[in-house]
Amino acid sequence: MIRNTFSILNGIGDKLERKLWGAGILTWDKFIGAPDITFISAHKKTFFDESLSSALNALDHADAAYFARAIKRRDHWRLYDIFKEESACLDIETNGFMPGSGGVVTVIGIYDGFDYKCFIRDENLTAESVMEEISRYKYLITFYGSGFDIPYLLRAIPGLKFDIPHFDVCFGTRRLGFRGGLKRLESELGIARDEIVKDMNGYDAVKLWEHAQRGSSDALKILKLYNKEDTVNLYAIAGIVYQRLRTQTGIEHYL
């Protein structure tokens, strides 16, 4: 999908992108190779050619950091198919407060499609351990992470940084017309959730952490299961949402 994307260019939006596709210019290579495009001035085209050449170069080197910078957040979903093999779903739990007002991260869960790893406060959760795990990936998938998880992590754990593209599935689903949070989305898409944590919400996760602090190993176990279900299910949802967003662009009519 990213090779078909022209909205990364400054001055090209949805309309012009579709117009390019309609003119048979479906890929970056085609654009650079076209001698002239009637509705784009020669001066602009030279400029665009350069941008697309560096993007192609970055693509050859699978340079995730380049795309994290160069592509507007709303378009990061378009990188899904080229980075999905090296992607990770991330979800955090907290003690219910905001950083600076006593808020801390209690659990960080990361799922890459095969393995689930979790970092627990006071056990193995450090800036270094989390950073080391994050650095293994080139693509981040979250649900409302751009609004909550990532800013929270950055404030609560100094030293963390994220310079890879970030597919926030929440805004993808909104654009597709879905309402509601992750749990509702799961049921609408027919994705199952473990019975034990079926009716839990984020606030329950706060209470479970409090129980765990008072010595309940069961509470911690359930909290981890809850977090795991979130990341694993998100992984499945991301693929579906990507496919639907792709269809929504209309690209398939031109291929």
Add this chain to the structure above:
DNA sequence: ACCTGTAACCTCTCGTTTAG
């Protein structure tokens, strides 16, 4: 070359939505 009409992009504010 210049001017003008049109189309689409950008910026801004506001309200909605989600997270734990």
Add this chain to the structure above:
DNA sequence: CTAAACGAGAGGTTACAGGT
């Protein structure tokens, strides 16, 4: 409960293309 960021919508602005 609270904070934050995106989307929607409106208005202003740029830039292209065609006519004179």
